[in-house]
Amino acid sequence: MNFKFRGKRISGMAVVLPERELSFLEEMKNFNFPEARSLKLKEVMGYNKRRVVEPGCCVSDLAVHGLQQLFDRGLLKKEEIDAILLVTQTADHFMPSTSSLIQGRLGLKQDMLCLDLNLACAGFVIGLMQAFMLLEQESVKKVVLINGDVLSRKASPKDRNIYPLIGDAVSITVVERDASNATIHANLHMDGTRAETLIIPAGGMRMPSTPETAKLEDVGDNNLLAKDHVFMDGSAVFNFVQTEVPPMIESLLATAGTTVEHIDYFLCHQPNRFMLQKLADKMKIPYEKMPNNVVENYGNTGSATIPMVIALNFQERVQREKMRVCMAGFGGGLAWASMLMELGAMDFNTTIEYKQKS
């Protein structure tokens, strides 16, 4: 499905990182796994360091801390926020929505919309699309899109497939109108028949958590996980990305009447270095145009990875000048979405550390 938006821009961004840092090689010592293989994984996949929350820390804690910092530093005003869109798959509660909890904790005005969106790694691009649509309303002048998960809390410490890769973080993106900004093109696809590729089987209404769903089971290669944990079929995800993402981006560029050479950067979701290099190879995009260094610094943080690519590589530049970028997110659902836009001349782009109060 194709979309077109006019007169919108990202005016500011912040990334909120939990302070706790883990080292891949240190963690792999907890698994019965030869060190030479760990080193190879580090080299090929880019697994190195990641940030995770302390026990008990929720998405709203990171988001409230980040927004409060922006208020305190005069980068954003409380009363300006007309909508909070929160993209997360690790909500604080089933009910109410976590965006409402954030509104309440920060004492934001009542004359606003709070909406949770249950989306995975395509959630930054899809969240932006929702923000643009809200900005079609005259009464909505500023939308705050929050992307974040604390998925490390749902990963089995005994599952080598996923545990050492997951990072926790929240990103805050301020979106507003700007008549001068170029037309934004976007497209998206969804395939619910492949919903079980990335799933937390238990803990919802279909399979409530019980002592039974907390039991660790061997899923092969000595990896143990429970129904309460996040499951990922890694090779199915790999095939999905290699098959679906290149045609999506090609179609987006064609619709916009442009080509790879005219795009400054391809800012993709960051599952690991290997997958991004294969994606670049397949689309004949030079590696330097598709940064892949989020995982080695912070881990795979779900829908917050695109804001993190921007903060990590272009923090100064996006405050100074405009770049023509193609963003692409892909993951659970399954869902995949891409967007072509002018990014830059932001009022702020900042990285905020979160220190948990004990």
Next chain:
Amino acid sequence: MNKQEFYQRLAEILDTEEVKPEDTLKQLDGWDSLAVLSVLALADSKYGASIKADEIRAVVTAADLANLVESKKK
């Protein structure tokens, strides 16, 4: 498909000198989940073959793997 070239590429993935058609994959040192992923990528990029990880896990020898890739080649 040039099988000799395929075995050479497989050897590179497995970080070994040579892979023979009769070699049993599971007995090769470097045959792990990363190798499976690398084979998926190789099949996709060099041969335009879309293979599932389950299909790779089901094959026994390097020759079986070469045949699988060839059968899925577009």
